[in-house]
Amino acid sequence: MTKTIKMIKNELSNVKHPDELTAFFNDPRKGVQKLAEQANKRLTKEALLLEKYETMCRYERAAYQKGARYIAGIDEVGRGPLAGPVVSAAVILPSDAKLFGVNDSKQLSEAKREYLFEEIKQTAVSIGIGIIPHDVIDQVNIYEATKLAMKAAVENLTVEPDHLLIDAMPLGYMENETSLIKGDSLSVSIAAASIIAKVTRDQMMRQYARTYPGYDFEHNMGYGTKNHLQGLKELGITPIHRKSFSPVKESMLHFE
Structure with missing residues (x-):
């Protein structure tokens, strides 16, 4: 037949x-x-x-070979926006995880990020989130606020890591740390953290868009796009704007 x-x-x-x-x-x-x-x-x-x-997975394998059991990848999102928090995630994956397609969140479509967000949540040994709001960013500067968010993410893990893989920024949280430039495209753990941080912050900014309409937060996520700057010009600042950032300062002076 x-x-x-x-x-x-x-x-x-x-x-x-x-x-x-x-x-x-x-x-x-x-x-x-x-x-x-x-x-x-x-x-x-x-x-x-x-x-x-x-x-x-090569950096994870190297850490395992040195005796690590729980490796946390750490990344942040939200250093550049004019409004909203900086958000960091720490993700511990099992050594046998198979999260094909995980990459730097900026390289993925929104649909792919959200799909992998759910996959990572189901697969991870532990996930920690660190959120530092706009007012703290104004007090300590964005660099220090980012470090605070990363440390908070590690502290919010339910499993204590024995090695950290960090995107770009040395953290100084523990002895066994590896800082990788463009780590979200080099390490699966950092890439997973990048996705968790990005989707988490995007969800927050969409909620803020409903509370503070007129700035297009649902699309620009607080970055200084044309629509956002137009909102600042016409409406002034919201309670979640970063007052230490230049375009926001200019809007405040204009309305004063």
Whole structure:
């Protein structure tokens, strides 16, 4: 009995290696050959994702080899906006986690971030969030506020880490720390923290958008976009604006 195109399509969905495609490429039917090509593209994409993932695990593997058991990746979001908090996340993943597609949150679509956000929450050993509000940012400056957010995220973990992987900023929280420039594209743990921090802060800013309409917070997340600056010009500042940031200062002077 000759297999139907539908039967072959179902069979190809379970193929795990390109060598399994030979017979399908040799099938004289163009429809089968097209399905085989689609399956080959899928396998190629999966192989690239696996390769990327394995590369992003190298710092975790190095820490495990030195005796670490619980490695926390740490990242923040919200240093540049004119309004809202700076948010940091600390994420401890199990050593056998397989979160393919995890990357720097800025490189992912909103839909992909939110999908991975849920995957990370289900997979992680522990997640800690640190939130430092606008008024503290004004008091201590954004650099120090970011460090406070990162430390708070670590302290809010339910499992104590024995090694920290940190995006860019040396934290000085414990002896076993590794600071990585562009760490959210180099380490799966930092990338996971980047996604958790980004989605968490975006959700907060969308809520603020309902409380303080007119600044387009739901789209700009507090960054100084044209619509945001127009809101400052027409409406003045809100209680969540960072008064130490230049465009906000200018708005305050204008309304005074």
